[in-house]
Amino acid sequence: MRYFVTGAAGFIGSHLADRLLGAGHEVVGYDNFSTGQPEFLQEAQRSPHFFLVRGDTLNQDSLTQAIGRADFVFHMAANADVRFGTQHPRKDLEQNTLATFNVLEAMRANGVHRIAFASTGSIYGEPDIFPTPESAPFPVQTSLYGASKLAAEGLIEAYCEGFGFHGYIFRFVSILGERYTHGHVFDFFKQLRDHPDELYVLGNGKQRKSYLYVQDCIDAMLLIIEKAQEKVNIFNLGTDQECEVDDSIDWICDYLRVSPKRIYSGGERGWIGDSPHILLDCSRVRELGWQPKLRIREGVIRTLQYLEQNQWVLGGRS
Amino acid sequence: MRYFVTGAAGFIGSHLADRLLGAGHEVVGYDNFSTGQPEFLQEAQRSPHFFLVRGDTLNQDSLTQAIGRADFVFHMAANADVRFGTQHPRKDLEQNTLATFNVLEAMRANGVHRIAFASTGSIYGEPDIFPTPESAPFPVQTSLYGASKLAAEGLIEAYCEGFGFHGYIFRFVSILGERYTHGHVFDFFKQLRDHPDELYVLGNGKQRKSYLYVQDCIDAMLLIIEKAQEKVNIFNLGTDQECEVDDSIDWICDYLRVSPKRIYSGGERGWIGDSPHILLDCSRVRELGWQPKLRIREGVIRTLQYLEQNQWVLGGRS
Numbered sequence: 001m002r003y004f005v006t007g008a009a010g011f012i013g014s015h016l017a018d019r020l021l022g023a024g025h026e027v028v029g030y031d032n033f034s035t036g037q038p039e040f041l042q043e044a045q046r047s048p049h050f051f052l053v054r055g056d057t058l059n060q061d062s063l064t065q066a067i068g069r070a071d072f073v074f075h076m077a078a079n080a081d082v083r084f085g086t087q088h089p090r091k092d093l094e095q096n097t098l099a100t101f102n103v104l105e106a107m108r109a110n111g112v113h114r115i116a117f118a119s120t121g122s123i124y125g126e127p128d129i130f131p132t133p134e135s136a137p138f139p140v141q142t143s144l145y146g147a148s149k150l151a152a153e154g155l156i157e158a159y160c161e162g163f164g165f166h167g168y169i170f171r172f173v174s175i176l177g178e179r180y181t182h183g184h185v186f187d188f189f190k191q192l193r194d195h196p197d198e199l200y201v202l203g204n205g206k207q208r209k210s211y212l213y214v215q216d217c218i219d220a221m222l223l224i225i226e227k228a229q230e231k232v233n234i235f236n237l238g239t240d241q242e243c244e245v246d247d248s249i250d251w252i253c254d255y256l257r258v259s260p261k262r263i264y265s266g267g268e269r270g271w272i273g274d275s276p277h278i279l280l281d282c283s284r285v286r287e288l289g290w291q292p293k294l295r296i297r298e299g300v301i302r303t304l305q306y307l308e309q310n311q312w313v314l315g316g317r318s
Numbered sequence: 319m320r321y322f323v324t325g326a327a328g329f330i331g332s333h334l335a336d337r338l339l340g341a342g343h344e345v346v347g348y349d350n351f352s353t354g355q356p357e358f359l360q361e362a363q364r365s366p367h368f369f370l371v372r373g374d375t376l377n378q379d380s381l382t383q384a385i386g387r388a389d390f391v392f393h394m395a396a397n398a399d400v401r402f403g404t405q406h407p408r409k410d411l412e413q414n415t416l417a418t419f420n421v422l423e424a425m426r427a428n429g430v431h432r433i434a435f436a437s438t439g440s441i442y443g444e445p446d447i448f449p450t451p452e453s454a455p456f457p458v459q460t461s462l463y464g465a466s467k468l469a470a471e472g473l474i475e476a477y478c479e480g481f482g483f484h485g486y487i488f489r490f491v492s493i494l495g496e497r498y499t500h501g502h503v504f505d506f507f508k509q510l511r512d513h514p515d516e517l518y519v520l521g522n523g524k525q526r527k528s529y530l531y532v533q534d535c536i537d538a539m540l541l542i543i544e545k546a547q548e549k550v551n552i553f554n555l556g557t558d559q560e561c562e563v564d565d566s567i568d569w570i571c572d573y574l575r576v577s578p579k580r581i582y583s584g585g586e587r588g589w590i591g592d593s594p595h596i597l598l599d600c601s602r603v604r605e606l607g608w609q610p611k612l613r614i615r616e617g618v619i620r621t622l623q624y625l626e627q628n629q630w631v632l633g634g635r636s
Contacts, residue, residue: 086480086481089419089423089476089477093419097469101411134456136455137454138452138455140552141472141473141479142479143479144476147475150469151469151473154465157459157460158462158464158465161461161590162462
């Protein structure tokens with residue numbers, strides 16, 4: 001099989017490329033390196049079956065040419081940071097919604113009909129039901145990020161109905177692990193490296209979240225595209241476990257052997273559009289035989305180990 | 319109050335402008351006249367409180383300038399025809415999703431924070447629950463039109479959370495009445511005028527739909543923006559009644575005194591993305607004290623009367 005992976009130099013995309021290559025497939029990686037890192041592709045580029053195209057998902061012609069004769073598209077490229085939406089609302093619209101439209105049109109132009117999409121549990125907004133199933137009541141969006149991903153989901157579904165596509169929509173919790181380049185573990189590690197005595201925490205520390213280790217995430221995606229054969233296949237991906245931000249801080253401080261004073265910005269939400277409670281019902285993917293190998297704490301520790309050994313990733317964006 | 323109405327020369331928008339002017343408000347109408355009709359604004363233009371701006375919702379600068387010091391925005395402009403999405407997927411994206419983003423950004427630039435939006439029951443896709451409530455299970459989109467409106471809803475909701483907007487989202491069934499310029503009554507009337515002996519029907523005639531008379535629709539919208547004061551206010555708008563396409567054909571043929579041979583294209587759906595059953599649970603708006611004055615059959619008859627007396631509307635697009 002020949003897979004086309006957008007965001008192939010990103011956190012999840014690069015692991016996915018490695019795994020697909022390891023399973024004997026061809027991979028065409030597509031990335032504009034705005035947040036993707038060439039270093040993440042070092043392993044992939046040792047394979048003769050890996051092809052890298054430097055391009056932007058907003059460039060329709062480049063995308064159409066690059067997709068070419070792919071059998072399957074993993075659309076992982078995105079503006080993945082939910083926090084700064086109100087600072088630049090057009091960014092989520094362009095990089096998540098319009099980019100997905102461009103990918104779909106590029107696929108249609110090439111006669112490619114199978115797409116998997118990295119969506120997010122953020123599209124449930126602030127749900128009333130926990131754990132939240134895929135069939136939760138029609139949600140109200142609370143972030144531009146969530147809105148932009150919801151829009152992309154809708155486009156994919158409409159292409160499935162209208163153009164005979166098969167779609168796989170994965171609603172992730174936050175993903176942790178090697179090559180992790182943003183999020184709370186990243187921020188806290190960076191802060192504690194620079195000033196071990198103080199930790200600034202967005203919100204009151206009581207936000208309850210779920211996290212999934214990146215290899216568990218990829219296990220699930222690869223199992224789902226093999227086993228699920230509906231026109232539209234929607235799956236939550238997370239663990240059955242949740243933790244408070246304060247729990248995660250405890251684990252991080254224990255690991256780093258620091259005892260900072262914790263300074264909370266306060267409020268139930270860390271930022272505008274932050275969901276104070278995220279826990280997804282993942283029984284649908286579990287029924288296919290998947291279960292995560294790592295618990296949240298183990299995922300946090302793996303992430304810290306990676307950051308310790310790869311402090312260059314802290315240098316750039318946060 | 320000064321209302322800004324996009325799509326003011328359209329079917330619903332022009333009636334809305336008339337009603338707002340009649341209630342003593344100022345109205346700035348915005349329309350590119352791609353489907354809007356100057357004739358629909360004849361009544362409005364007799365008012366000294368009506369101001370017309372010819373402009374496109376894809377033109378951010380024009381929109382921003384036109385919204386100016388409005389108190390409230392009714393965003394009614396859209397590509398309103400669900401049927402032809404697969405012929406031009408970019409049209410729904412641009413005219414519904416991007417246009418809504420532009421309206422929101424133009425509002426933000428002007429410090430205007432209250433928006434009402436013409437959404438659609440099509441965003442429920444093919445639901446399992448009838449009548450379908452606003453809190454129906456998370457739907458799967460089946461049309462590019464529905465997907466584009468869902469995306470617009472999500473943007474509005476995110477602006478409510480992120481920028482302190484107040485949003486009113488109306489999920490309409492099909493609307494009927496004077497100034498109606500597309501839809502099944504339009505198509506059937508036009509066909510029967512041209513060839514009274516034959517009627518081509520998309521689908522098997524058994525699709526079950528709900529319709530609402532335009533003045534009932536406007537009554538509901540005006541009541542809701544007066545009474546509902548949540549950050550995000552989502553309301554289905556329809557009747558508690560449904561009919562089969564064949565019922566509607568019976569009423570149309572009785573009224574026109576014709577007995578055509580009915581030729582069905584067949585299948586449960588009239589076109590790609592057609593929902594074979596639409597019936598919305600409108601108890602939420604009814605609880606505010608609204609109820610429709612006309613039943614579906616009466617709405618169909620009013621539409622036929624209008625079309626008979628205004629056959630010029632049949633000449634252009636269908």
